Amino acid sequence: MSDTETPPFRYTAALAGDIELRWQAFWAENGTFHAPNPAGDLADPTHPRAGAPKLHVQDMFPYPSGAGLHVGHPLGYIGTDSYTRYKRMTGYNVLHPMGFDAFGLPAEQYAVQTGTHPAVTTAANVDRYRQQLRRLGLAYDERRSFSTTDPDYYRWTQWIFLQVFNSWFDPSVQKARPISELIASFESGERGPEWAAASATERRRIIDGYRLAYVSEAPVNWCPGLGTVLANEEVTPEGRSERGNFPVFQRSLKQWMMRITAYGDRLVEDLDSLDWPEPVKLMQRNWIGRSRGAHVDFSTESDKITVFTTRPDTLFGATYMVLAPEHDLVDRIVPQAWPAGTKDVWTGGAGTPAEAVAAYRAAAAAKTEEERTADGKVKTGVFTGAYATNPVNGADVPVFIADYVLAGYGTGAIMAVPAQDERDWAFAEVFELPIIRTVQAPEGFEGAFTGDGVAINSDWLDGKGVAEAKAAMITWLEENGKGTGATTYRLRDWLFSRQRYWGEPFPIVYDETGLPIALPESMLPVVLPDTDDFSPRTFDPDDADTEPETPLSRKKDWVQVELDLGDGLKTYTRETNTMPQWAGSCWYELRYLDPKNDKALVDPDNEAYWMGPRSEGDPGGVDLYVGGVEHAVLHLLYSRFWHKVLFDLGHVSSFEPFKKLFNQGYIQAYAFRDARGMIVPADEAVERDGKWFVGDQEVYREYGKMGKGLKNVVTPDDMCEQYGADTFRVYEMAMGPLDVSRPWETRAVVGSQRFLQRAWRLVVDEETGGVRVTDEPLDPKSRKVLHKVIAGVREDMDELRFNTAIAKLIELTNTLTPLSTVSREAIEPLVLMMSPFAPHMAEELWGKLGHEGTLAYADFPVADPAQLVADAITYPVQVNGKVRGRVEVSPDTPEAEVREQALAAVAEVIADRTPKKVIVVPGRLVSVVI
């Protein structure tokens, strides 16, 4: 291409780049996108939006990787940027911040690989991300940006940890309360006499048992390959680590936990107050897994076995019991020899119950999780030799162990009711156990009946429906001391410690008792000590018998610390675990509100303004939160939990962090393999006659994530270089609805560039650079189009339908293009409406149209209702569903008149037949039935 032949003032990538860098500098210098707070340092009563209605829109912040952004990453950011620019122009005080989630495993692993300190690589990555985002013209209030690794930020992460540590959950009010209130209640003696008799250390231990953050020795997910323990949420159903895909083993280790289970009910129930996609709500409900039912006690000769059941109404049909193989009671109930009546299939061929149990346990332990849960697998198990007594009818039922009962759920023991449970049915068939129906199944029904029906074979329950029978049975159990109503959760407490370096240190020390002591707020932040020795101790991924070792524990001079915590100067030992990656992202939405506040996490006035509830029942929270569906459980559950704790303790007025959630789609890309199956660079593939070639070699197309592995990465930098940021933004927004995933196609980007070029040309003469716009009024027909487009664009913007909004803007541009004069009446609204998507070009044109400064606070165009009324309506006239004619009438024509004209228009088709029915749909069509 020769520059001399391109018109000198054409909107090319080079010109776009020039305009874009200029406006980005302007916005930064003038603080154009600073949002005023009601209180504190960021308050600004002179700001055009001070005191205006607020709108808090947020993206899930990125984890800055070494690879930088590809074109898929900013999709949501551009969406929220366009949306918030629009809302700002309609009068809102918009908060649209961006930060960086920079602690965590990947940064540390990258650092280990490269031998560079994670602080260095993280800072470099954050820097690069900032540059890339700035280049796209994203309108962030940069004063509110932070990384979770900033000590000023994680000081407050640690502060929240202290709040959690210094609280307990009071079930009587279903909320967290300060631990001091619990201590006071113990000291008053209202919680029994043990307190008075307890030593100081014992008292601490008692209290520690109530805290929302606590240390416990419990089975946890130990991942030798990563050298750390993991939360349940971080382990895949296959029993491997979500990150790195290493084997995970159950080990009993001493770890920090957070009592998220206390919030199970509220985490389920408050979902109803949220405007979230249903699938995400469902995933959270599934994960929490609340079930209501009863604990029922079955007695054996020596012990009592408590089971959890959701179907206490079927107790009369319980014909055997099953314990998880690991259940504590198994060894105690196993008798010396098989009792009389033991069937052969029950013994697994073993000579004694003890041998059978041992053999079964060994076999179960050797199985992988996949084998254990394999679809359609036959039930296995073995008789323990013991019998228990069904509390409702005194029947003796055999007790089995089987791996279909999980140790970690409920009590690890079940009563088996084969007639009403498919799993129990399958087991009963294998082990020849009796099946007694206790719910009337439909005629001819085979198998376990889990539906609703009338109780049968159940003595005093007979005739009751399932719900009624459940309630009656729970009452009976409680009155007879055989059980209680109970609710269980699949959700486990949150394993909160990691044996890694790159995370927030705990604000915790230990004294000689080995019990944890919270550091006072005045000692925050506990700064992560610098070290060259940051590599975690990892192990052979398959070696379960290894012990985690925290990198911080090697830093002896840091671990041993002299402090005065009220008892004079003493030596303490620091906690050497660090917090999990989720900690920093659990509350960042709050810090954006008041990022510089060093007195409080967030000033209450600022929190109430940006996130407070607006009406009764309103949970408050971020008005719009946009991000990928992959955070449906982990991040969104943890942050809801922390938010509720902060709410209970009075630090925030909203009881949910994110009122509306929107899941954006993904941009994926084609990748190509040659005949040998090797990936070839996607940008070298050329299409010919429906086939793809690199040179003369045919290659084969597939579809997947954009990434190095598939050699199909396209970066925003490439796009800015080739087309400019505005073109890139318009393309991403125009290619489809924000929530739909779609393939990237670089060659289609030119369409968006052409659109911007046409719009540019409406204002600027490509040869002279002069402004072509006149003050002559627009012709009436185009005016109608203009107002129709304004009305449509507003509607689309409000609903986040950016693709259709852009289509309307293109339509308007295409309407104006052939006109001989370019009227200001049309151009100014067009420029304003384009500005959310192509802000740099719009600013530039706005200036050329004679305006000073930025258009960021200009009023978004409003449609004139008078212009939205059509001059004439053309009614298609259908006869028996087929269009047979048309009539054109003025919009205010009465229905009867339309009907008459329509019938006249199709008189020939109707001929001498009599219409059975004539339907006039006002403004739409006329349908004649003959």
Added chain:
RNA sequence: GUCCCCGUAGACCAACCGGCAGAGUCGAUGGACUCAAAAUCCAUUCAGUGUGGGUUCGAAUCCCACCGGGGACACCA
């Protein structure tokens, strides 16, 4: 296996509460400009809505079944 979402021109996507299947983009074809090409501009092209039923005056839209794609859950008592 169960549940959820989605199938519309060659590709990406529109079509509001059931009312004439097309707003926009790419591609393709033709033309203008050019010595030529690129870029740009103008014009044209193309589906009857995954399949089969049903409801309705009228179905892409609602209902049922099936096919295809994507996602979630998968012994949670």
